[in-house]
Amino acid sequence: MGQEDELRAASEAAAGEAETPIEKLRYLLLARGYTGIMQFGRLFRIADDDDSFTLSMDELREALQNFGLDFNEEEANDVFNSLDQDHTGSINYNEFLAQLRPEMNDERMAVVEEAFHKLDESGDGVVTLEDVKGVYDASGHPKVLDGEMTEEDVLTKFLGRFEGTTKVDGKVSKDEFIEYYSGISKSIDNDEYFVDLLKKSWRL
Structure with missing residues (x-):
């Protein structure tokens, strides 16, 4: 499980x-x-x-x-x-x-905010496809190489991971990003593991 x-x-x-x-x-x-x-x-x-x-x-x-x-x-x-x-x-x-929203301690919240700010290259408080293109290379994705999906399709699906399934609009706010990781935080007891997980995921 x-x-x-x-x-x-x-x-x-x-x-x-x-x-x-x-x-x-x-x-x-x-x-x-x-x-x-x-x-x-x-x-x-x-x-x-x-x-x-x-x-x-x-x-x-x-x-x-x-x-x-x-x-x-x-x-x-x-x-x-x-x-x-x-x-x-x-x-x-x-x-x-x-x-x-389940509470995160200061250490966890800091690394979540650091990850969001890295994604939000434009600094407007919302992560869009253009922001993600700067940090996530979809060209080597297997479905792109096979012609099943375009790079934009892959990036949209990537953003959808943080949006859930209701009214996905291709944009992720800071609150949505925090809400997603607050759920993950709830399932991880060890602070160090949670912080390392985000640092590795976003190359912080």
Whole structure:
């Protein structure tokens, strides 16, 4: 069983023992794998009908339902009320995902940010195909050599790894990058191993 499979299994078991609805939601999303939180983040934005970057109670229920999460009305209300601490009737997208994202210590966060900044050559806070072309050579990929895929196809698929499967747009924000690696971080206990993994992956 690979690390992601272990994360899925452990998170699914932990969801059944979660003490709060937010904790249950975090584990149910991690049970979807490394990209579970990112995928839910996209549904959050899709459910944000008025583009306010916030969700109402009804929009949150819609996002939970569309993602196929087993939350009854009371649990959904508890999630919403625990985040709507100022009682405005809405919850902020960034604050919501920050609550869901597994914490990384300073050492881990530093190497994740270093990797992102290396990818984000333009410095605009978003990694695109053009950025990736500068650090990832797809010309020698077996499917490119066989003519099955173009270099751009390979690079788009590479970016999709950090985007999950919902509304992939060929762009990766810093938050999406961090959310992806927070899932991986959750499955790796050893700090040194996690840091070495990223340094080798991105040649830092």
